[in-house]
Every structure is written in C-alpha cells, then in structure tokens.
Amino acid sequence: MKFGIIVNTNEPETVWNAFRFGTTSLLEDHEVKVFLLGNGVESENIESEKFNIKEQMQLFVENDGKIYSCGSCLKLRQMEGSEFCPVSTMHDMVHIVEESDNVLVFG
Secondary structure, three states: OEEEEEEOOOOHHHHHHHHHHHHHHHHOOOEEEEEEOHHHHHHHHOOOOOOOHHHHHHHHHHOOOEEEEEHHHHHHOOOOOOOOOOEEOHHHHHHHHHHOOEEEEEO
C-alpha cells in the first residue's frame, strides 16, 4: 500500500507520531512519502525533551521514506530545504496524493 502523509503542524507530539507511523508502515513493506506544509516545514528543527523528532525522521529516511518540504512555506520562514527535506512544490504534493492509496493529515 502507498501512504501519503501531510504534516501541517510543528506540535512536537503530533510530528513525532506522524514519523513513527511512517516508519512503522515502511517496516511493514508499505511505501510512504511525507509532505511538510505550513508549520510542518519546521519539523527538522523542533526541540523537545519528550519527543525525539530528529531520531524519528532519521529512521524514516533510513527505511526509504521520502520527505518533501513546501518551498513557499520555507521561504515565508526564511528557511531552506535540507538533505532530509528538499524544497518541493504544491505540484509534488498533488502527485503524492494522486499516487497514494491513503492520505493522512497530521495537524
């Protein structure tokens, strides 16, 4: 099965759970792509004592998960894409949604 996950928040527990779900799905041989939108583009920089988001994102990528970051949302925050989260467009999000069997929105 193919999952598309849209993360539209920078709330630590929600972001952490989105990537936990994504990694678990990858480990069960599903294909997963995550699109970071709005505050979600801040995911890689979230600091939390309770929720190790960077670790979850690393596990997700190590297990062949793909992450995309909204270029306009990054620009609004004066941020740039990264190796983990390359700059993408709404067209990329449309393709992720079109190609997915299920789309989940966190946030």
